[in-house]
Amino acid sequence: MHSEIRPVRLATHRELAWKPSSGYAFASTSNVTQIAGEELGLMATQYVLGVIDGEIPSMVALLSLTPGTNLFVGPDGRWLGDYVPAVMRSYPFKLIPAESGEFALAFDEGSGLLASAGEAEAFFDDQERPTERVSKILQFLVNLHRGIRTTNEAIGRLKERGLLEPWPLVIQDGENKVPINGLLRVSESALTQLDAVSFAALREGGTLAVAYAQLISMANLAKLGRLANAHAQYAERSRSQHEDVASMFASAKADDDIDWDEVLKTD
Template identity: 40%
Template sequence: MTDYHVITRERHGHQYWLKPSGYRFSAGDALCPLMAQELTKAMLCLPIGFIAEGEQFLPVAVQGLMQGQNLLVAADGRWLASYIPAHYRGYPFRMASTDQGEQVLCIDEASGLLSDSAGEPFFNDDGQPAQSVLEILDFLHQIEANRQLTRRICAVLQQQGLIQPWPITVQGEHGEQNVNGLFRIDEVALNALSTEALAAVRDAGGLSVAYCQLLSMQHLSTLGTLAQAHAEAEKVRLAQESLAPEHKLDLGFMSDSGTFSFG
Protein backbone atom coordinates (compact mmCIF):
# COMPACT_ATOMS: atom_id res chain seq x y z
CA MET A 1 0.00 0.00 0.00
CA THR A 2 1.14 3.54 -0.72
CA ASP A 3 0.21 6.76 1.05
CA TYR A 4 1.36 9.81 -0.91
CA HIS A 5 1.23 13.28 0.62
CA VAL A 6 2.29 16.66 -0.74
CA ILE A 7 5.58 17.79 0.79
CA THR A 8 5.04 20.94 2.87
CA ARG A 9 7.01 22.82 5.51
CA GLU A 10 4.17 22.32 7.97
CA ARG A 11 4.11 18.54 7.53
CA HIS A 12 7.75 17.73 6.75
CA GLY A 13 9.74 20.73 7.95
CA HIS A 14 11.38 18.79 10.79
CA GLN A 15 11.59 15.42 9.09
CA TYR A 16 14.17 13.59 7.00
CA TRP A 17 13.98 11.05 4.19
CA LEU A 18 16.05 7.96 3.50
CA LYS A 19 17.14 6.50 0.18
CA PRO A 20 15.77 3.02 -0.56
CA SER A 21 18.22 0.22 0.17
CA GLY A 22 16.72 -1.94 -2.58
CA TYR A 23 13.72 -2.40 -4.83
CA ARG A 24 11.36 -4.51 -2.75
CA PHE A 25 8.80 -1.73 -3.12
CA SER A 26 8.44 -2.76 -6.78
CA ALA A 27 8.18 -6.50 -6.15
CA GLY A 28 4.50 -6.57 -7.11
CA ASP A 29 4.89 -4.74 -10.43
CA ALA A 30 4.61 -7.02 -13.44
CA LEU A 31 4.80 -3.91 -15.65
CA CYS A 32 6.60 -0.59 -15.28
CA PRO A 33 6.01 2.60 -17.32
CA LEU A 34 8.87 3.61 -19.59
CA MET A 35 9.60 6.94 -21.25
CA ALA A 36 10.80 7.29 -24.84
CA GLN A 37 14.07 8.82 -23.70
CA GLU A 38 15.10 5.69 -21.77
CA LEU A 39 14.13 3.03 -24.31
CA THR A 40 17.57 2.83 -25.93
CA LYS A 41 19.01 1.71 -22.58
CA ALA A 42 16.04 -0.36 -21.43
CA MET A 43 15.99 -2.38 -24.68
CA LEU A 44 19.45 -3.78 -23.89
CA CYS A 45 18.11 -5.97 -21.08
CA LEU A 46 14.33 -5.58 -20.66
CA PRO A 47 11.45 -6.83 -22.82
CA ILE A 48 9.35 -3.81 -23.80
CA GLY A 49 5.71 -3.74 -24.84
CA PHE A 50 2.81 -1.30 -24.96
CA ILE A 51 -0.32 -1.18 -22.83
CA ALA A 52 -3.58 0.57 -23.59
CA GLU A 53 -4.36 3.50 -21.31
CA GLY A 54 -7.81 4.67 -22.27
CA GLU A 55 -7.61 5.22 -26.02
CA GLN A 56 -3.84 5.70 -25.96
CA PHE A 57 -0.83 3.41 -25.76
CA LEU A 58 2.23 3.72 -23.56
CA PRO A 59 5.48 1.69 -23.45
CA VAL A 60 6.17 -0.52 -20.46
CA ALA A 61 8.90 -2.84 -19.24
CA VAL A 62 7.55 -6.40 -18.98
CA GLN A 63 8.82 -7.64 -15.61
CA GLY A 64 6.63 -10.61 -14.75
CA LEU A 65 4.53 -13.43 -16.14
CA MET A 66 1.55 -12.84 -13.90
CA GLN A 67 -0.11 -9.98 -12.03
CA GLY A 68 1.63 -8.99 -8.82
CA GLN A 69 4.98 -10.52 -9.75
CA ASN A 70 8.19 -8.67 -10.60
CA LEU A 71 10.83 -11.23 -11.57
CA LEU A 72 13.52 -8.56 -11.77
CA VAL A 73 13.63 -8.11 -7.98
CA ALA A 74 15.60 -10.64 -5.93
CA ALA A 75 14.47 -11.82 -2.50
CA ASP A 76 17.01 -9.46 -0.91
CA GLY A 77 15.71 -6.46 -2.90
CA ARG A 78 18.45 -6.36 -5.52
CA TRP A 79 17.51 -5.32 -9.05
CA LEU A 80 18.48 -8.14 -11.41
CA ALA A 81 18.81 -6.27 -14.69
CA SER A 82 21.48 -3.82 -15.82
CA TYR A 83 18.96 -0.98 -16.32
CA ILE A 84 16.61 0.41 -13.67
CA PRO A 85 13.55 2.27 -15.05
CA ALA A 86 13.36 5.97 -14.21
CA HIS A 87 9.95 5.33 -12.66
CA TYR A 88 11.69 3.53 -9.79
CA ARG A 89 14.70 5.79 -9.46
CA GLY A 90 12.55 8.60 -8.11
CA TYR A 91 10.98 6.54 -5.32
CA PRO A 92 9.67 7.37 -2.68
CA PHE A 93 8.79 10.62 -4.49
CA ARG A 94 6.40 11.31 -7.32
CA MET A 95 4.63 14.25 -8.95
CA ALA A 96 0.87 14.75 -8.65
CA SER A 97 -1.57 17.26 -10.09
CA THR A 98 -3.68 19.55 -7.92
CA ASP A 99 -7.28 20.45 -8.72
CA GLN A 100 -5.88 23.63 -10.27
CA GLY A 101 -3.67 21.62 -12.62
CA GLU A 102 -0.41 22.43 -10.85
CA GLN A 103 2.30 19.81 -10.39
CA VAL A 104 3.35 19.21 -6.78
CA LEU A 105 5.98 16.96 -5.22
CA CYS A 106 4.70 14.12 -3.03
CA ILE A 107 6.29 11.39 -0.92
CA ASP A 108 5.02 7.95 -0.01
CA GLU A 109 4.65 8.11 3.77
CA ALA A 110 4.00 4.36 3.88
CA SER A 111 7.42 3.66 2.38
CA GLY A 112 9.19 3.44 5.75
CA LEU A 113 11.69 5.98 4.44
CA LEU A 114 10.72 8.95 6.60
CA SER A 115 12.65 9.70 9.77
CA ASP A 116 12.57 12.21 12.60
CA SER A 117 16.32 12.08 13.20
CA ALA A 118 18.40 10.72 10.29
CA GLY A 119 18.70 11.02 6.54
CA GLU A 120 18.27 13.89 4.09
CA PRO A 121 16.33 16.96 5.31
CA PHE A 122 13.33 18.14 3.32
CA PHE A 123 14.04 21.79 4.11
CA ASN A 124 17.03 23.92 5.08
CA ASP A 125 17.16 25.96 8.25
CA ASP A 126 15.84 28.97 6.32
CA GLY A 127 12.72 27.04 5.32
CA GLN A 128 13.75 26.60 1.68
CA PRO A 129 13.71 23.14 0.02
CA ALA A 130 16.96 21.25 0.56
CA GLN A 131 19.26 20.70 -2.43
CA SER A 132 18.54 16.96 -2.50
CA VAL A 133 14.81 17.66 -2.75
CA LEU A 134 15.37 20.17 -5.56
CA GLU A 135 17.38 17.55 -7.44
CA ILE A 136 14.57 15.02 -7.06
CA LEU A 137 12.07 17.65 -8.22
CA ASP A 138 14.15 18.40 -11.31
CA PHE A 139 14.48 14.69 -12.10
CA LEU A 140 10.73 14.14 -11.83
CA HIS A 141 10.02 17.23 -13.96
CA GLN A 142 12.22 15.72 -16.67
CA ILE A 143 10.29 12.45 -16.44
CA GLU A 144 6.97 14.29 -16.72
CA ALA A 145 8.13 16.27 -19.76
CA ASN A 146 9.31 13.06 -21.43
CA ARG A 147 6.03 11.36 -20.54
CA GLN A 148 4.15 13.95 -22.59
CA LEU A 149 6.58 13.48 -25.50
CA THR A 150 6.14 9.70 -25.22
CA ARG A 151 2.36 10.09 -25.45
CA ARG A 152 2.70 12.15 -28.64
CA ILE A 153 5.05 9.60 -30.20
CA CYS A 154 2.74 6.70 -29.36
CA ALA A 155 -0.21 8.63 -30.79
CA VAL A 156 1.59 8.85 -34.14
CA LEU A 157 2.46 5.13 -34.06
CA GLN A 158 -1.19 4.38 -33.36
CA GLN A 159 -2.43 6.70 -36.11
CA GLN A 160 -0.24 4.87 -38.62
CA GLY A 161 -1.62 1.49 -37.53
CA LEU A 162 1.70 0.28 -36.15
CA ILE A 163 0.55 -1.07 -32.77
CA GLN A 164 -0.98 -4.53 -32.64
CA PRO A 165 -1.84 -7.10 -29.91
CA TRP A 166 1.12 -9.12 -28.66
CA PRO A 167 0.08 -12.67 -27.77
CA ILE A 168 2.78 -14.08 -25.50
CA THR A 169 3.36 -17.64 -24.38
CA VAL A 170 6.37 -18.28 -22.16
CA GLN A 171 7.71 -21.35 -20.41
CA GLY A 172 7.33 -20.84 -16.67
CA GLU A 173 7.54 -22.94 -13.52
CA HIS A 174 4.22 -24.66 -14.24
CA GLY A 175 4.64 -25.05 -17.99
CA GLU A 176 3.50 -22.64 -20.66
CA GLN A 177 1.90 -19.41 -19.46
CA ASN A 178 -0.05 -16.84 -21.46
CA VAL A 179 0.54 -13.12 -20.90
CA ASN A 180 -2.39 -11.00 -22.08
CA GLY A 181 -3.06 -7.30 -22.54
CA LEU A 182 0.24 -6.34 -24.16
CA PHE A 183 0.84 -4.79 -27.58
CA ARG A 184 3.81 -4.57 -29.90
CA ILE A 185 4.95 -2.88 -33.09
CA ASP A 186 3.58 -4.44 -36.28
CA GLU A 187 6.85 -4.91 -38.16
CA VAL A 188 5.11 -5.82 -41.42
CA ALA A 189 3.05 -2.62 -41.30
CA LEU A 190 6.15 -0.60 -40.39
CA ASN A 191 8.03 -1.90 -43.44
CA ALA A 192 5.01 -1.20 -45.66
CA LEU A 193 4.61 2.48 -44.72
CA SER A 194 4.47 4.95 -47.54
CA THR A 195 7.24 7.50 -47.88
CA GLU A 196 5.02 10.20 -46.40
CA ALA A 197 3.86 8.05 -43.48
CA LEU A 198 7.39 6.90 -42.72
CA ALA A 199 8.54 10.52 -42.65
CA ALA A 200 5.74 11.41 -40.22
CA VAL A 201 6.76 8.59 -37.87
CA ARG A 202 10.43 9.54 -38.17
CA ASP A 203 9.81 13.24 -37.51
CA ALA A 204 7.78 12.41 -34.40
CA GLY A 205 10.58 10.28 -32.99
CA GLY A 206 8.61 7.10 -33.53
CA LEU A 207 11.19 5.09 -35.44
CA SER A 208 13.49 4.87 -32.43
CA VAL A 209 10.60 3.77 -30.21
CA ALA A 210 9.46 1.19 -32.76
CA TYR A 211 12.87 -0.38 -33.27
CA CYS A 212 13.65 -0.39 -29.54
CA GLN A 213 10.44 -2.31 -28.87
CA LEU A 214 11.07 -4.81 -31.65
CA LEU A 215 14.68 -5.45 -30.61
CA SER A 216 13.75 -5.79 -26.92
CA MET A 217 11.47 -8.77 -27.52
CA GLN A 218 14.52 -11.04 -27.56
CA HIS A 219 14.70 -10.66 -23.76
CA LEU A 220 11.26 -12.16 -23.17
CA SER A 221 12.64 -15.66 -22.70
CA THR A 222 14.73 -14.38 -19.80
CA LEU A 223 11.54 -13.98 -17.78
CA GLY A 224 10.90 -17.70 -17.99
CA THR A 225 14.44 -18.38 -16.81
CA LEU A 226 14.03 -15.95 -13.93
CA ALA A 227 10.67 -17.46 -12.97
CA GLN A 228 12.31 -20.87 -12.64
CA ALA A 229 15.22 -19.36 -10.66
CA HIS A 230 12.83 -17.63 -8.26
CA ALA A 231 10.86 -20.86 -7.82
CA GLU A 232 14.02 -22.83 -7.04
CA ALA A 233 15.17 -20.19 -4.56
CA GLU A 234 11.78 -20.32 -2.83
CA LYS A 235 11.95 -24.11 -2.57
CA VAL A 236 15.38 -23.87 -0.97
CA ARG A 237 14.13 -21.22 1.45
CA LEU A 238 11.14 -23.31 2.51
CA ALA A 239 13.32 -26.39 2.90
CA GLN A 240 15.72 -24.42 5.07
CA GLU A 241 12.91 -23.20 7.31
CA SER A 242 11.85 -26.78 7.95
CA LEU A 243 15.32 -27.86 9.10
CA ALA A 244 16.65 -27.76 12.62
CA PRO A 245 19.17 -24.93 13.14
CA GLU A 246 22.17 -27.29 13.25
CA HIS A 247 21.30 -28.66 9.80
CA LYS A 248 20.76 -25.36 7.98
CA LEU A 249 22.98 -24.44 5.06
CA ASP A 250 24.70 -21.12 4.48
CA LEU A 251 22.76 -19.48 1.63
CA GLY A 252 24.84 -16.33 1.57
CA PHE A 253 25.83 -17.08 -2.02
CA MET A 254 22.28 -16.15 -3.10
CA SER A 255 22.97 -12.54 -2.15
CA ASP A 256 26.01 -12.28 -4.40
CA SER A 257 25.63 -9.64 -7.07
CA GLY A 258 25.96 -12.13 -9.91
CA THR A 259 23.28 -14.57 -8.78
CA PHE A 260 20.27 -14.62 -11.13
CA SER A 261 21.40 -11.38 -12.76
CA PHE A 262 21.26 -10.59 -16.44
CA GLY A 263 21.83 -7.73 -18.84
Protein backbone atom coordinates in the same frame (compact mmCIF):
# COMPACT_ATOMS: atom_id res chain seq x y z
CA MET B 1 3.73 -2.12 2.97
CA HIS B 2 0.90 0.19 1.95
CA SER B 3 1.51 3.37 -0.02
CA GLU B 4 0.52 6.64 1.61
CA ILE B 5 1.35 9.22 -1.05
CA ARG B 6 1.09 12.74 0.39
CA PRO B 7 2.28 16.09 -0.96
CA VAL B 8 5.48 17.53 0.51
CA ARG B 9 4.47 20.72 2.30
CA LEU B 10 6.32 23.07 4.61
CA ALA B 11 3.60 22.94 7.28
CA THR B 12 3.72 19.13 7.35
CA HIS B 13 7.35 18.26 6.66
CA ARG B 14 9.31 21.13 8.22
CA GLU B 15 10.14 19.05 11.29
CA LEU B 16 10.51 15.77 9.41
CA ALA B 17 13.28 14.09 7.45
CA TRP B 18 13.58 11.24 4.95
CA LYS B 19 15.85 8.30 4.24
CA PRO B 20 16.82 7.08 0.76
CA SER B 21 15.53 3.64 -0.13
CA SER B 22 18.21 0.97 0.40
CA GLY B 23 16.69 -1.46 -2.09
CA TYR B 24 13.77 -2.15 -4.40
CA ALA B 25 11.52 -4.35 -2.30
CA PHE B 26 8.86 -1.65 -2.72
CA ALA B 27 8.64 -2.61 -6.41
CA SER B 28 8.40 -6.38 -5.86
CA THR B 29 4.74 -6.47 -6.95
CA SER B 30 5.09 -4.14 -9.96
CA ASN B 31 5.05 -6.22 -13.14
CA VAL B 32 5.40 -3.20 -15.45
CA THR B 33 7.11 0.19 -15.36
CA GLN B 34 6.81 3.26 -17.56
CA ILE B 35 9.61 4.42 -19.83
CA ALA B 36 11.07 7.87 -20.48
CA GLY B 37 12.41 8.63 -23.95
CA GLU B 38 15.90 9.38 -22.67
CA GLU B 39 16.33 5.80 -21.40
CA LEU B 40 14.65 4.09 -24.36
CA GLY B 41 17.87 2.68 -25.82
CA LEU B 42 19.04 1.16 -22.55
CA MET B 43 15.61 -0.21 -21.75
CA ALA B 44 15.27 -1.86 -25.17
CA THR B 45 18.50 -3.80 -24.71
CA GLN B 46 17.60 -5.17 -21.27
CA TYR B 47 13.82 -5.37 -20.96
CA VAL B 48 10.82 -6.47 -22.97
CA LEU B 49 8.88 -3.40 -24.06
CA GLY B 50 5.18 -3.51 -24.85
CA VAL B 51 2.19 -1.23 -25.14
CA ILE B 52 -0.76 -1.25 -22.76
CA ASP B 53 -3.85 -0.55 -24.82
CA GLY B 54 -6.41 2.07 -23.86
CA GLU B 55 -7.79 5.44 -24.82
CA ILE B 56 -4.27 6.74 -24.28
CA PRO B 57 -1.90 3.82 -24.99
CA SER B 58 1.34 3.75 -23.04
CA MET B 59 4.67 1.99 -23.47
CA VAL B 60 5.91 -0.07 -20.55
CA ALA B 61 8.72 -2.45 -19.71
CA LEU B 62 7.47 -5.90 -18.72
CA LEU B 63 9.05 -6.90 -15.41
CA SER B 64 7.04 -10.10 -15.33
CA LEU B 65 4.23 -11.74 -17.28
CA THR B 66 2.37 -12.41 -14.04
CA PRO B 67 0.48 -9.58 -12.28
CA GLY B 68 1.80 -8.82 -8.81
CA THR B 69 5.28 -10.17 -9.54
CA ASN B 70 8.51 -8.38 -10.40
CA LEU B 71 11.18 -10.82 -11.57
CA PHE B 72 13.84 -8.10 -11.48
CA VAL B 73 13.65 -7.70 -7.69
CA GLY B 74 15.69 -10.31 -5.88
CA PRO B 75 14.67 -11.98 -2.62
CA ASP B 76 16.93 -9.55 -0.76
CA GLY B 77 15.50 -6.46 -2.50
CA ARG B 78 18.36 -6.07 -4.98
CA TRP B 79 17.60 -5.05 -8.55
CA LEU B 80 18.60 -7.95 -10.80
CA GLY B 81 19.60 -5.95 -13.83
CA ASP B 82 22.40 -3.74 -15.08
CA TYR B 83 20.12 -0.74 -15.53
CA VAL B 84 17.46 0.34 -13.05
CA PRO B 85 14.47 2.08 -14.73
CA ALA B 86 14.25 5.77 -13.89
CA VAL B 87 10.79 5.42 -12.36
CA MET B 88 12.22 3.08 -9.73
CA ARG B 89 15.11 5.37 -8.83
CA SER B 90 12.95 8.25 -7.61
CA TYR B 91 11.28 6.33 -4.78
CA PRO B 92 10.00 7.27 -2.18
CA PHE B 93 9.25 10.52 -4.04
CA LYS B 94 6.58 10.86 -6.71
CA LEU B 95 4.80 13.53 -8.73
CA ILE B 96 1.07 13.94 -8.16
CA PRO B 97 -1.47 16.21 -9.91
CA ALA B 98 -1.87 19.59 -8.23
CA GLU B 99 -4.97 21.77 -8.07
CA SER B 100 -3.27 24.24 -10.41
CA GLY B 101 -3.33 21.63 -13.17
CA GLU B 102 0.42 21.08 -12.85
CA PHE B 103 2.24 18.64 -10.59
CA ALA B 104 3.45 18.65 -7.00
CA LEU B 105 6.17 16.70 -5.23
CA ALA B 106 4.86 13.94 -2.97
CA PHE B 107 6.36 11.37 -0.61
CA ASP B 108 5.26 7.83 0.23
CA GLU B 109 4.78 8.05 3.98
CA GLY B 110 3.98 4.35 4.09
CA SER B 111 7.49 3.54 2.91
CA GLY B 112 8.99 3.46 6.40
CA LEU B 113 11.51 6.06 5.22
CA LEU B 114 10.10 9.04 7.10
CA ALA B 115 12.13 10.20 10.09
CA SER B 116 12.34 12.98 12.65
CA ALA B 117 14.32 16.12 11.84
CA GLY B 118 18.05 15.64 12.35
CA GLU B 119 17.90 11.87 11.93
CA ALA B 120 18.11 11.82 8.13
CA GLU B 121 17.83 14.09 5.06
CA ALA B 122 15.81 17.26 5.65
CA PHE B 123 12.95 18.25 3.37
CA PHE B 124 13.46 21.99 3.97
CA ASP B 125 16.46 24.13 4.90
CA ASP B 126 16.77 26.89 7.52
CA GLN B 127 15.23 29.39 5.09
CA GLU B 128 12.16 27.14 4.76
CA ARG B 129 13.05 26.30 1.16
CA PRO B 130 13.35 22.78 -0.24
CA THR B 131 16.86 21.47 0.28
CA GLU B 132 19.15 21.19 -2.72
CA ARG B 133 18.74 17.43 -2.82
CA VAL B 134 14.93 17.62 -2.70
CA SER B 135 14.99 20.27 -5.43
CA LYS B 136 17.10 18.00 -7.62
CA ILE B 137 14.70 15.11 -7.04
CA LEU B 138 11.80 17.32 -8.07
CA GLN B 139 13.59 18.33 -11.27
CA PHE B 140 14.43 14.69 -11.97
CA LEU B 141 10.76 13.76 -11.62
CA VAL B 142 9.61 16.64 -13.81
CA ASN B 143 12.06 15.59 -16.54
CA LEU B 144 10.97 11.99 -16.12
CA HIS B 145 7.31 12.93 -16.52
CA ARG B 146 8.11 14.82 -19.72
CA GLY B 147 10.12 11.88 -21.05
CA ILE B 148 7.28 9.44 -20.38
CA ARG B 149 4.81 11.78 -22.03
CA THR B 150 7.04 12.10 -25.11
CA THR B 151 7.34 8.32 -25.41
CA ASN B 152 3.61 7.80 -25.08
CA GLU B 153 2.87 10.53 -27.63
CA ALA B 154 5.00 8.55 -30.09
CA ILE B 155 3.02 5.41 -29.20
CA GLY B 156 -0.18 7.34 -29.90
CA ARG B 157 1.08 8.24 -33.37
CA LEU B 158 1.90 4.60 -34.06
CA LYS B 159 -1.62 3.60 -33.06
CA GLU B 160 -3.18 6.33 -35.23
CA ARG B 161 -1.29 4.96 -38.24
CA GLY B 162 -2.40 1.39 -37.57
CA LEU B 163 1.10 0.21 -36.69
CA LEU B 164 0.19 -1.55 -33.45
CA GLU B 165 -1.29 -5.03 -33.21
CA PRO B 166 -2.44 -7.36 -30.40
CA TRP B 167 0.45 -9.30 -28.89
CA PRO B 168 -0.58 -12.96 -28.43
CA LEU B 169 1.55 -13.69 -25.37
CA VAL B 170 0.66 -16.60 -23.10
CA ILE B 171 1.99 -17.86 -19.78
CA GLN B 172 2.11 -21.46 -18.63
CA ASP B 173 0.06 -22.07 -15.47
CA GLY B 174 0.59 -25.70 -14.64
CA GLU B 175 -0.78 -27.62 -17.59
CA ASN B 176 -2.78 -24.63 -18.83
CA LYS B 177 -1.76 -21.81 -21.14
CA VAL B 178 -3.20 -18.47 -20.04
CA PRO B 179 -3.37 -15.64 -22.61
CA ILE B 180 -2.28 -12.13 -21.65
CA ASN B 181 -4.87 -9.65 -22.86
CA GLY B 182 -4.61 -5.93 -23.57
CA LEU B 183 -0.98 -5.87 -24.63
CA LEU B 184 0.09 -4.52 -28.02
CA ARG B 185 3.30 -4.63 -30.04
CA VAL B 186 4.52 -2.88 -33.17
CA SER B 187 3.43 -4.61 -36.37
CA GLU B 188 6.66 -5.18 -38.23
CA SER B 189 4.81 -6.15 -41.41
CA ALA B 190 2.73 -2.95 -41.36
CA LEU B 191 5.87 -0.91 -40.71
CA THR B 192 7.72 -2.38 -43.68
CA GLN B 193 4.75 -1.75 -45.97
CA LEU B 194 4.71 2.01 -45.37
CA ASP B 195 5.42 4.23 -48.36
CA ALA B 196 8.50 6.44 -48.32
CA VAL B 197 6.62 9.59 -47.29
CA SER B 198 4.81 7.93 -44.39
CA PHE B 199 8.00 6.23 -43.23
CA ALA B 200 9.91 9.52 -43.25
CA ALA B 201 7.12 11.19 -41.25
CA LEU B 202 7.65 8.68 -38.44
CA ARG B 203 11.08 10.13 -37.74
CA GLU B 204 9.39 13.23 -36.31
CA GLY B 205 9.17 13.21 -32.54
CA GLY B 206 11.19 10.02 -32.28
CA THR B 207 8.27 7.84 -33.36
CA LEU B 208 10.39 5.57 -35.52
CA ALA B 209 12.94 5.09 -32.74
CA VAL B 210 10.17 4.02 -30.34
CA ALA B 211 8.86 1.53 -32.90
CA TYR B 212 12.24 -0.08 -33.47
CA ALA B 213 13.02 -0.12 -29.74
CA GLN B 214 9.89 -2.17 -29.10
CA LEU B 215 10.70 -4.60 -31.90
CA ILE B 216 14.30 -5.05 -30.75
CA SER B 217 13.27 -5.56 -27.12
CA MET B 218 11.24 -8.67 -27.86
CA ALA B 219 14.52 -10.60 -28.01
CA ASN B 220 14.60 -10.23 -24.21
CA LEU B 221 11.59 -12.49 -23.65
CA ALA B 222 13.92 -15.39 -22.89
CA LYS B 223 15.39 -13.36 -20.01
CA LEU B 224 12.00 -13.31 -18.29
CA GLY B 225 11.89 -17.09 -18.51
CA ARG B 226 15.35 -17.45 -17.02
CA LEU B 227 14.52 -15.09 -14.18
CA ALA B 228 11.26 -16.93 -13.45
CA ASN B 229 13.15 -20.22 -13.27
CA ALA B 230 15.80 -18.70 -11.01
CA HIS B 231 13.18 -17.36 -8.59
CA ALA B 232 11.50 -20.77 -8.55
CA GLN B 233 14.84 -22.45 -7.80
CA TYR B 234 15.49 -20.02 -4.96
CA ALA B 235 12.02 -20.54 -3.49
CA GLU B 236 12.44 -24.31 -3.62
CA ARG B 237 15.88 -24.18 -2.00
CA SER B 238 14.60 -21.84 0.71
CA ARG B 239 11.80 -24.23 1.54
CA SER B 240 14.03 -27.29 1.65
CA GLN B 241 17.21 -25.90 3.18
CA HIS B 242 16.10 -22.68 4.93
CA GLU B 243 19.16 -20.84 3.63
CA ASP B 244 19.37 -17.13 4.32
CA VAL B 245 19.35 -14.68 1.40
CA ALA B 246 22.88 -13.38 1.95
CA SER B 247 24.55 -16.79 1.80
CA MET B 248 22.42 -17.79 -1.17
CA PHE B 249 23.82 -15.03 -3.30
CA ALA B 250 27.35 -15.07 -1.89
CA SER B 251 28.04 -18.78 -2.43
CA ALA B 252 26.76 -19.44 -5.95
CA LYS B 253 29.45 -22.02 -6.79
CA ALA B 254 27.81 -25.43 -6.70
CA ASP B 255 26.12 -26.69 -9.83
CA ASP B 256 22.69 -26.35 -8.26
CA ASP B 257 23.24 -22.75 -7.08
CA ILE B 258 21.59 -19.89 -8.93
CA ASP B 259 24.12 -18.03 -11.05
CA TRP B 260 22.47 -14.64 -11.48
CA ASP B 261 25.16 -13.48 -13.91
CA GLU B 262 24.18 -16.35 -16.17
CA VAL B 263 20.50 -15.73 -15.60
CA LEU B 264 20.80 -12.10 -16.62
CA LYS B 265 23.01 -12.75 -19.62
CA THR B 266 21.44 -11.66 -22.90
CA ASP B 267 21.18 -14.32 -25.57
